[in-house]
Amino acid sequence: MKALARALLRKSFLPLLRVRASYCAHSLDALQRGPAIVCANHVSLLDGFIVALASPVPLTFGVDTDYSRRSKVAMRGMAALAWLGFGAVVPVDIDSPYGIRTMLKRLKAGDTLMLFPEGCISQDGTPQPEHQGIHWLQQRAGVKLIRVKITGAENSRFFAKSGTAFWPSINLAFGDAKQSNER
Numbered sequence: 490m491k492a493l494a495r496a497l498l499r500k501s502f503l504p505l506l507r508v509r510a511s512y513c514a515h516s517l518d519a520l521q522r523g524p525a526i527v528c529a530n531h532v533s534l535l536d537g538f539i540v541a542l543a544s545p546v547p548l549t550f551g552v553d554t555d556y557s558r559r560s561k562v563a564m565r566g567m568a569a570l571a572w573l574g575f576g577a578v579v580p581v582d583i584d585s586p587y588g589i590r591t592m593l594k595r596l597k598a599g600d601t602l603m604l605f606p607e608g609c610i611s612q613d614g615t616p617q618p619e620h621q622g623i624h625w626l627q628q629r630a631g632v633k634l635i636r637v638k639i640t641g642a643e644n645s646r647f648f649a650k651s652g653t654a655f656w657p658s659i660n661l662a663f664g665d666a667k668q669s670n671e672r
Contacts, residue, residue: 491574498573499542506535507641508659510543516664519633520546523601526627527635527663531605532614532643533652535659538566540603540637541575543661548576548603549595551588576603583608589622596630612650614643638662 503510519525527548529540537550552567567578579595581588592602606619627634641659645652 491572494573495575503539503542506539506659507656508539508543508661510661511663512545513662513664516635517545519635520544520601520663524596524599524630525601525633525635526596526623526630527601527603527637528606528623529603529637529639529661530616531607531610532639533610533645533649535642535645535648536605536610536639537603538570539639539642539659539661541570543663544575544601544603546601547574549592549600550576550578551581551592551602551604552578553608554580554582554588583620589626593626593629596626596632602626610650611643614649614651635664637664 502508520527523546527540527544529536537552541548541550550567571577577595577600579588579591581592592604596602604623606623607617608620609617611617623634639659639661641657643649643652644654644657646655
């Protein structure tokens with residue numbers, strides 16, 4: 490039943506949100522073999538949701554504590570996605586080592602981790618400096634790093650910080666876009 494709900498959500502919400510996802514062969518292979526770390530630029534409030542829907546495997550999201558534990562809307566949305574099998578959430582506080590330790594344990598247990606290494610949503614869509622924890626996790630766990638580039642979501646008037654478009658087209662590129670297969 491949950492698998493059917495996941496498939497229906499993917500088939501309905503990605504087109505509704507005008508999301509086109511592309512996957513390069515080596516990224517798909519790394520995701521299916523797991524574990525891995527998926528990381529993406531962060532340009533809107535939709536980013537986690539659309540990456541969860543577009544990912545071919547469930548993801549464990551490292552999410553800021555304020556967002557994952559204090560926002561009732563975010564908590565309920567993340568709980569629903571977790572219940573449906575899209576993944577799980579690990580609260581991360583930049584001032585505490587517990588979240589990163591939990592993420593390392595999840596990687597070693599075989600989970601695929603999803604992080605926004607910039608740590609916050611970009612004001613204008615331009616890349617921000619990355620926190621170094623992602624590289625520490627990758628080295629400690631010995632896993633592959635899969636980059637996802639999100640474009641278009643930064644233009645959303647409703648979900649981005651400085652967007653001007655009501656319903657922009659959004660592209661997700663898992664890995665090298667030159668070698669990708671669209672889905």
